[in-house]
Amino acid sequence: MFELLGIPPQALFGQLLLGLINGSFYALLSLGLAVIFGLLNIINFSHGAQYMMGAFVAWMLMTYAGINYWWALLLVPIIVGASGVVIERLMISRLYHLDHLYGLLLTFGLALIIQGLFRNRFGVSGLPYAIPAELTGAQNLGFMFLPNYRGWVVVASVVVCFGTWFAIERTRLGACLRAATENPTLVGAFGINVPRMITLTYGFGVGLAAFAGVLAAPIYSVNPNMGADLIIVVFAVVVIGGMGSILGAIVTGFGLGIVEGLTKVFYPEGSAVVIFVIMALVLLVKPAGLFGRTA
Amino acid sequence: MSEAMAMTEPATAPFLSVRDLEGWYDESHVLHGVDFDVNAGEVVTLLGRNGAGKTTTLRAIMGTLAKRRGSVRFNGRELIDLPPRAIARAGIAFCPEERGIFSSLSVEENLMLPPTVSQGGLSREDVLAMFPNLKERLSSQGTKLSGGEQQMLAIARILRTGAKFLLLDEPTEGLAPVIVQQIGRTLSELKSRGFTIVLVEQNFRFAASIADRHYVVEQGRVIDMIPNEELEANIGKLHAYLGV
Ligand SMILES: Nc1ncnc2c1ncn2[C@@H]1O[C@H](COP(=O)(O)OP(=O)(O)OP(=O)(O)O)[C@@H](O)[C@H]1O
Ligand SMILES: [Mg+2]
Numbered sequence: 001m002f003e004l005l006g007i008p009p010q011a012l013f014g015q016l017l018l019g020l021i022n023g024s025f026y027a028l029l030s031l032g033l034a035v036i037f038g039l040l041n042i043i044n045f046s047h048g049a050q051y052m053m054g055a056f057v058a059w060m061l062m063t064y065a066g067i068n069y070w071w072a073l074l075l076v077p078i079i080v081g082a083s084g085v086v087i088e089r090l091m092i093s094r095l096y097h098l099d100h101l102y103g104l105l106l107t108f109g110l111a112l113i114i115q116g117l118f119r120n121r122f123g124v125s126g127l128p129y130a131i132p133a134e135l136t137g138a139q140n141l142g143f144m145f146l147p148n149y150r151g152w153v154v155v156a157s158v159v160v161c162f163g164t165w166f167a168i169e170r171t172r173l174g175a176c177l178r179a180a181t182e183n184p185t186l187v188g189a190f191g192i193n194v195p196r197m198i199t200l201t202y203g204f205g206v207g208l209a210a211f212a213g214v215l216a217a218p219i220y221s222v223n224p225n226m227g228a229d230l231i232i233v234v235f236a237v238v239v240i241g242g243m244g245s246i247l248g249a250i251v252t253g254f255g256l257g258i259v260e261g262l263t264k265v266f267y268p269e270g271s272a273v274v275i276f277v278i279m280a281l282v283l284l285v286k287p288a289g290l291f292g293r294t295a
Numbered sequence: 296m297s298e299a300m301a302m303t304e305p306a307t308a309p310f311l312s313v314r315d316l317e318g319w320y321d322e323s324h325v326l327h328g329v330d331f332d333v334n335a336g337e338v339v340t341l342l343g344r345n346g347a348g349k350t351t352t353l354r355a356i357m358g359t360l361a362k363r364r365g366s367v368r369f370n371g372r373e374l375i376d377l378p379p380r381a382i383a384r385a386g387i388a389f390c391p392e393e394r395g396i397f398s399s400l401s402v403e404e405n406l407m408l409p410p411t412v413s414q415g416g417l418s419r420e421d422v423l424a425m426f427p428n429l430k431e432r433l434s435s436q437g438t439k440l441s442g443g444e445q446q447m448l449a450i451a452r453i454l455r456t457g458a459k460f461l462l463l464d465e466p467t468e469g470l471a472p473v474i475v476q477q478i479g480r481t482l483s484e485l486k487s488r489g490f491t492i493v494l495v496e497q498n499f500r501f502a503a504s505i506a507d508r509h510y511v512v513e514q515g516r517v518i519d520m521i522p523n524e525e526l527e528a529n530i531g532k533l534h535a536y537l538g539v
Contacts, residue, residue, distance in 0.1 A: 175404040179397045185359050186395045190409035191383030191456070 007265055013144040015261040021150050021219070023257020024157030025212050027250045029234040030241060031161055032208035034249035035168070037238075038181045039201045042092065042103035048231030049111040050206045053080050054213020055222045056118060059129050069132040069218070073156075076214045077207035084206030088199045111228075118224035126221030153215050160211060161250045168246050177201065181244070236279045242292025252290060308371065310335040310460065310491055311356075316365035318348075318355040318515075325351050327515040328365070333460075338482065338492045340502040343512035344538055349495040350392050352512065353462045356493075357389045358382045369460070384412050388453035392464035392495070396445045398438040402429060405437040405448055409456045416457035425481060426451050443474035450481065454490075461485070464495045479504055499526075499533065511536045 029051060036044045044050075057076045061067035067075065087110065095102045135149040168174040180187040180194050188194045213227075220226055234253075241252030256275050264271040282290060309332035318326035329352050333339045341349045354360040356367050358379035367374045374382050383389070388409070397405055406422070406429070423430045426447045432440060440448060446466055453461060463482075467475045475498070482492060482505050496502040502509060503526050511519040513536065521529050 172404075172407065175400050175408060178399040179404075179408055182397050182399055183395060185379070186389075186391060187408075189357050189359050189379040189383055189389050190453075191380050191412050192410060193380055 009143055012265055015265045016258060017144070017146065017150060017261075018264070019258040019261020020154050020254065021257070022260060023254040024154050025216060025230065025253075026234055026237045026257050027161050027253025028157050028208055028212040028215075029230070030237045030249040030253045031164060031246065032205040032212075033234065033238050034241070034244055034246055035164070035208070036202055036205035038244040038246075039177060039198055040088075040092070040096075040103070041100050042095075042107065043100075043235075043243075044202075044205065045104055045108035045231075046087075046111040046114065047107075047206075047209050047234070048227030048229075049114040050080055050084065050209040050227070051213040051216070051230065052118065052224060052227035053083070053114065054210030055129070055217040055220075055226060056122070056213075056224075057210070058214040058217050059127055059222045062129065069214070073211070073214050077211045080210030080213075081203040081207030085199055085203040087206075088202040092202065093195070093199070115224050115228060122224060124223055124225060126223035129217035129222050131218040149218060153219065156215060157212075160208070161253075164208070165246050165250060233275055236275045238289075240275075240279050240282045240289060242289025245289065245291035248289060248291025309333055310337075310370060311493070312366070312368040313352075313356065314366040314368075316352065316355055316367065317363065318351050318360045319362040320351075320360075321362075325515050326355060326363070329355075329512070329515065329517050331510045331517050331520070333491060333493055335491055336486070336489060337508065338486050338494060338506045340494045340496050340499075340506045340509045341512050341517075342496060342499055342502065342509050342533070342537060344536075345497075347512040348515040349512050350464055351515075353389065353464055353493070353495060356382075357387065357462060359389075383409075383456075383458070386413060386458045387460045387462060388412075388456055388458035390449045390453055390461065390463045390466065392468070394445050394449040396437040396440070396448055398436060400437050401433065402435050402437055402440065402448060403433040406433075406452045406455070409452050411455070411457050413457035415459075417454045419455065422451045422454050425454075425484070443470050443477075446470060446474075446478065447481075450478070454485070459490055461490055461492045463492060465497065466494070467496070467498055467501050475501060497537075499537065509533075 029047060033044055033047055036042060054076050057079055058069070058072040061072050061075065091106060092103060095106060131149045135152050138145045138147045139151070168177060176187065176192055177197065180192070180197055184194045216226065237252050237256050238249060240256065241248035256278070259278070260271055260274055263274040311333040313329055313331050316326055316329040317324070326348050329348070341352060343349050351360060355363040358374070358377060363375065365375060369385060369387060372385060374385060397408070400408065406419070428444050429448055429451060432444065437448065438445070450463065450466060466478055479501060486492065486505065494502065494506065499509070503523060506523050508523060509521045509526065510517045511521070519536065521533065526533070
């Protein structure tokens with residue numbers, strides 16, 4: 001019990017926790033990508049930049065306006081989500097009649113522009129964001145110390161992910177969304193405003209990324225590249241889970257975070273690539289992804 | 296004088312009046328000037344061979360055919376430039392040929408999906424009383440239903456919306472005779488409840504059992520109109536039109 005294959009339990013649980021934290025971000029970000037892809041059929045390459053914006057807007061609210069972490073958690077997804085709404089209305093919506101590749105190129109270009117602007121203004125050294133006073137300290141769980149803030153990140157991510165899952169799979173609004181994902185023309189012919197739904201869905205997906213950014217601000221340093229580094233892994237997560245599958249994105253996000261953590265314990269050299277190896281294997285065996293529907 | 300106007304106008308203006316309706320799929324010109332009228336409370340069919348343009352006519356009325364021209368007047372309003380959602384809100388409900396049951400929605404969610412567009416639609420209970428088969432399957436996945444049940448669901452869900460004008464595209468296609476009869480009884484009941492129906496049909500025996508008038512569509516035009524009571528007398532002509 002105390003030693004597993006010669007690994008001390010502290011190291012094991014420590015890496016498991018780290019994996020769970022990374023998984024929390026993978027899950028939130030791949031969930032946003034999946035929601036957007038489901039309805040818009042666009043791979044939102046700006047997602048990493050919008051996550052980074054979330055962290056920066058939280059930092060700016062704190063630094064320039066004295067608005068604390070808890071308010072940021074509420075306000076930042078709304079502010080950054082609103083910027084997503086503007087982007088969808090002004091730009092992305094003009095591309096729906098073209099190949100999906102154009103949406104990908106547009107959002108990729110936007111990501112570069114956004115990151116460039118932030119790099120210009122704030123540099124790349126990273127800005128500090130303090131853990132809120134209520135969540136400093138740690139719990140002694142007997143077998144390990146759990147920092148309160150890290151525990152909170154996992155809880156917040158689980159709650160938001162499953163809240164989103166519930167809203168999409170179990171409510172009337174979610175039923176409209178699922179129907180519009182399948183057949184937008186028919187849903188429009190029932191009198192439902194599909195273009196507005198698409199705009200708000202994009203705003204919501206971007207808001208999820210920004211929420212993840214606020215959660216990340218006290219853990220990782222707030223810097224313009226934080227999203228670019230993370231998003232590559234998140235795309236792999238989405239590919240493994242299956243594009244557009246809500247539950248798939250959540251489960252795969254947490255699961256791969258844990259797998260990555262375990263790899264750090266048992267075979268540290270492989271931890272940086274394990275997700276991509278899994279991605280390659282999944283693509284070979286089940287190209288639609290673990291939870292994807294093969295049409 | 297205004298009283299005389301008020302008396303003659305509503306009596307003569309049809310509920311739906313389609314004039315010179317043209318339609319395209321990309322560059323392919325499919326409707327070449329469709330004309331027909333539907334009066335309130337009528338059941339009217341569009342008959343015609345495969346590829347004649349019946350489905351396209353319904354799509355052009357509903358607005359889901361992107362490129363269209365001409366005039367579609369409904370309840371005193373011109374619809375030709377409105378988007379589908381505004382046409383639905385004006386009170387026209389659409390049941391597509393492929394039925395359009397959503398596989399990611401349960402039967403209940405499919406049933407409750409179309410929003411109310413005006414007062415006076417059937418209640419959920421009325422609808423389920425009309426289609427008792429659906430009642431036992433409410434929590435099933437929509438596309439797990441049999442073909443006949445899916446067709447009933449596709450009709451059932453548009454009865455709740457309050458729209459009194461229904462466009463039904465081949466509701467009997469590919470269904471067993473006993474189900475066809477059941478759908479026939481349902482349509483008769485809807486007619487008696489005051490619904491106005493445009494029915495696309497290949498099966499003109501079925502059409503004859505419920506319709507008031509038949510329009511014959513050929514190559515993107517309406518080429519003839521036959522009142523139901525004259526159907527027997529025109530049966531030879533109709534066979535020639537339909538190529539049966
Ligand atoms: N999506 C489409 N793109 C291009 N052409 C189409 C499309 N749908 C139908 N057509 C063409 O338009 C013409 C009219 O088709 P439509 O579906 O309206 O016929 P229909 O009378 O409903 O036939 P059916 O009895 O087979 O349902 C046909 O020549 C058909 O090939
Ligand atoms: Mg047809």
